Amino acid sequence: MSPVSSASKVMAIDEIAGSLESGMTIGIGGWGSRRKPMALVRAICNSPVTDLTVISYGGPDVGLLCAYGKVRRLVTAFVTLDTIPLEPHFRQARQNGDIQLTEYDEGMFMFGLYAAAHRLPFLPTPAGLGSDVLKVNPELRTIRSPYEDGQELVAVPALTMDVALVHMNRADARGNAQYLGPDPYMDDLFAKAADRTYVSCERLVDTGDLLKEGPLQSLLISRSQVTGVVETPNGAHFTTCEPDHERDEAFQKLYAKAAADPAEWTAFRERFLSGDEAAYQDAVRTWQEESR
Amino acid sequence: MTTATRAEICAVACAELFRGDGEIVAAAVAGFVPMLGSRLARATFEPDLLTTDGGPVLSAEPVPLGRSATGIEGWLPFRDHLWLVLNGRRHVVMGPVQIDPFGNTNISCIGDWERPKRQLLGVRGGPGNTLLNTTSYWVPKHSTRVFTEKVDFVSGIGHDRGAHEIRAVVTNLAVLDFATPTRRMRLRSVHPGVSVSDVVGNTGFDLDVPADVPETRLPTPDELQVMREVLDPKALREREVPS
Numbered sequence: 001m002s003p004v005s006s007a008s009k010v011m012a013i014d015e016i017a018g019s020l021e022s023g024m025t026i027g028i029g030g031w032g033s034r035r036k037p038m039a040l041v042r043a044i045c046n047s048p049v050t051d052l053t054v055i056s057y058g059g060p061d062v063g064l065l066c067a068y069g070k071v072r073r074l075v076t077a078f079v080t081l082d083t084i085p086l087e088p089h090f091r092q093a094r095q096n097g098d099i100q101l102t103e104y105d106e107g108m109f110m111f112g113l114y115a116a117a118h119r120l121p122f123l124p125t126p127a128g129l130g131s132d133v134l135k136v137n138p139e140l141r142t143i144r145s146p147y148e149d150g151q152e153l154v155a156v157p158a159l160t161m162d163v164a165l166v167h168m169n170r171a172d173a174r175g176n177a178q179y180l181g182p183d184p185y186m187d188d189l190f191a192k193a194a195d196r197t198y199v200s201c202e203r204l205v206d207t208g209d210l211l212k213e214g215p216l217q218s219l220l221i222s223r224s225q226v227t228g229v230v231e232t233p234n235g236a237h238f239t240t241c242e243p244d245h246e247r248d249e250a251f252q253k254l255y256a257k258a259a260a261d262p263a264e265w266t267a268f269r270e271r272f273l274s275g276d277e278a279a280y281q282d283a284v285r286t287w288q289e290e291s292r
Numbered sequence: 293m294t295t296a297t298r299a300e301i302c303a304v305a306c307a308e309l310f311r312g313d314g315e316i317v318a319a320a321v322a323g324f325v326p327m328l329g330s331r332l333a334r335a336t337f338e339p340d341l342l343t344t345d346g347g348p349v350l351s352a353e354p355v356p357l358g359r360s361a362t363g364i365e366g367w368l369p370f371r372d373h374l375w376l377v378l379n380g381r382r383h384v385v386m387g388p389v390q391i392d393p394f395g396n397t398n399i400s401c402i403g404d405w406e407r408p409k410r411q412l413l414g415v416r417g418g419p420g421n422t423l424l425n426t427t428s429y430w431v432p433k434h435s436t437r438v439f440t441e442k443v444d445f446v447s448g449i450g451h452d453r454g455a456h457e458i459r460a461v462v463t464n465l466a467v468l469d470f471a472t473p474t475r476r477m478r479l480r481s482v483h484p485g486v487s488v489s490d491v492v493g494n495t496g497f498d499l500d501v502p503a504d505v506p507e508t509r510l511p512t513p514d515e516l517q518v519m520r521e522v523l524d525p526k527a528l529r530e531r532e533v534p535s
Contacts, residue, residue, distance in 0.1 A: 031370055057370075058414075078414035085413060094401070094411035103400065105419040107374040127377065127420030130453035132446040136405050183348045183369040 008173040011228040013277050016198045017043035019228075020163060023072075024049075027159070027194055028056040029166030029187035030239065033082045033247060035179075036061045037167035037200045039235035039277045044070060046273070055159055057109065057186070059239060060252075063089035063259065066099060067269075073100040075159065077109045081252055088259035104156070105133055112159035113186055116193035124153035164194035167236045168221065169244055170210060171201040175226025180214045181242040188220045196227040202244045204231040234281055250291065251284065296511045298464060299325060299533035300519055301483050304511045305462045306385065307333040309428045313383055315340040317350075317368070317376060322387035322430040324528045326462070328357055330385070331523050336515060344368060357524045377417060383426040383459075386418065390443040391429060393476045393497045395450035395458035397422075398443035405445055418448035426457045432532050434463035436496035451475035464533045466491045467508055472500050481508040 017040065020026065026044075030036040041061045045068040052070050056062050058079030065071050067089040079090040093099045104112065111123040124143055129152065134140055143155040166187040168177040177199045179187070191197040199221065210219060235241075238248040238255065258268035272283045296304075306329025310318055318330035318341050327346070331354035334341040345351050345361040348370070352363030368376075376382045388397035389412055399418060403409030421427055427448065431438050449455050451470055460480065461468040467480045478500035479491055484507050492499055511519070519529070 076414060078416045080413055086411075091411040094408055097407045103405075103414055105415055106370075106417040107377050107420040110371065110374050125378065125420075126423055127417075129419075129423055130446075130449040130455075131415065131419035131423075132400075132405070133415055133419050182367075185370060 009175045009223070009226060009229050010173050010204065011198070011230050013039055013043045013200075013230055013232060016040060016228055016230060017047045017049070020044065020047070020049045022049050022051045024162040025053040025055065025160070027161040027164040027190045028054065028061045029164065029185060029190045030059065030061070030236070031057045031183070031185040032078070032080045033059040033239045033252065034183070035167050035181065035185060035236050035241050036239040037165040037235065038237055038239060039232035040165045040167075040198065040200050041065060042273060042277060042280060046276075055161055057106070058087065058090065060087065060255065063087040066090055066093035067259065067265070069098070071099045073102065075102040075104065075109075077104050077106040081256060083247070083249060084252065084256045088256055103133060103136060104128070105131070108133070108154060108156045109159070110186060110189070111156045113189040113193050115156065115158035116160045117189045118192075120158060122155040122157050124155055126151070126153055128154045159193060161190075161194045162196065164190040164197040166190055166197065166199055166221070167232070167241065168199055168201045169241065170203055170205050170213060171199050171229045172205060172207040172210060173229065174207065175199060175221075175223035175229045176207065176210065176219060177201060177221040177226065177229070178210055178214055178218050179220050180218060180244070181240070184220050191221045191225040197221070197225050199226055199229045200232040200235045201229065202231075202233055202235065202241060204229070232277060235277070237281075237284060251287070254287075296516060297530060297535045298483060298485070299529040299535065300511050300516060301508055302462060302464060302533050303328045303332060303519060303529055304515055305467050305483075305508050306330065306430065307336070307515075309385065309460055309462065310338050310341055310383060313338060313341060313426075315342065316381040316383055317342045318383055319344075319373070320385040322385045323432060324357055324524075324532045325432065326385040326428075326430040328519065328524050328529050331355065332515060332518060335518050335523065342366070354523060356522065357528045358526060374417070374420075377420045377424050380424055383428070384417075384421045385428045385430050386421065386448065388429050388431065388438065388448065390438060390440045391431070391461065392440060392443050392450060394452040395455060395461075395470060395477065396443050396446045396453060397429065397448035397450070398445045400445040400447045402444050415447035422448040422450075422455045422458070424456055426459055427455065428459045429461040431461060431463040434465040434491065434494045436494060439495040439497060441497045465494065468499070476500055478502070479505055481506045483508045484510065
């Protein structure tokens, strides 16, 4: 018998948010309005941290952080709510000149994550050549293949980050994390790219129960990459988190409508976002009952 | 069968984009009409095409619009889409906010990128798609706002910037391609009921217009039946291109 570590990495939402420091680079998993660690994002919005560099395939995570003035620089390929193409808060932040932007092609972004995850300084890809992405990122360099083809490629720098935040379906107390939905997105790469990764999950389970709900391949993130884990039921709301919950399309509409109007946004913020995560979930339930 | 609607003519024009493509992934992300077109192509003259249900699965059969696949033949999460861009076995149909005479397109922002007048999506996969994959475009409302002499930001590259192949642009009025010596945009066909001057007047740059411009072909009775009864019984196509 080898000794079994009982070290639990279970933390509270506010402990995780409280461990972040102003000026940090934060990666956020998910994709658009899909499986975003929204409970953690909401907690950051209500924390004093500011001046963040945010790396994300952007959705309402980016929108909310912009609305709360937390973002100094955003690194992304897009920001969208999927069923609603444009994110109102992100648009306003850009149009007001409130944030700096590093705009990459989706594939360049992925190679930047792969590079960081593997501790490589960069990875080469042709994607981006010829487009204005190179014009607005003058720090990007190209590299020529040392082989016979001599091809010119973009050397995408590693997207290193201080902290990654991801939302999974299941996790155990030691930080092993599982996705049960149709797409892993890039969450494992975020976890490997970051110095510290925090996992929120729909449900904490015993290690021995992880394979009861999904196959071996659904164990996406290893505890060796994880600093802290927290159970946040419905914590991706209003984004998708299949099979636990679908996107709350009605609530997303409410959010997008409120986000486009300052007076409505003040009311939305007051009603849904002024308390902690439990208060948020209560307010959402009340709203859902009222709108039935 | 009654007469084909404009939306049905557009969907067939989108299906034609994939003719000859064989066993590659059709990523028709620009809207209902190109999505329907790709599935129609697979259901009729291009049976080896791979299509999705809009999510990360490759469906065993072409799926009706708005429905999830029941039979599944493969898995295509976002990361594999991004690998496939480099691999090349993919034909993407995107929706541009602006497009110029060489097929450069913008979905990123309107105005100066440093502080845009209107922030849009961001470049998404536009740069990689256009450099490495066959790309076509779908424009549901052909206008001088979309067809511009210059685009404010090059998110998808055109033929003058090294595009792999911009095959064609299907709009609610016409089909356009780049089959000219300089690879500038050319009017290939006008949809029945549309005049050449309608297209020219709604295009914000000099369009190459051949002496004889044919009409876009009509759907066959078989194609109409497949669209109306099998692939789009809820007529989502009609929402995108009102008759």
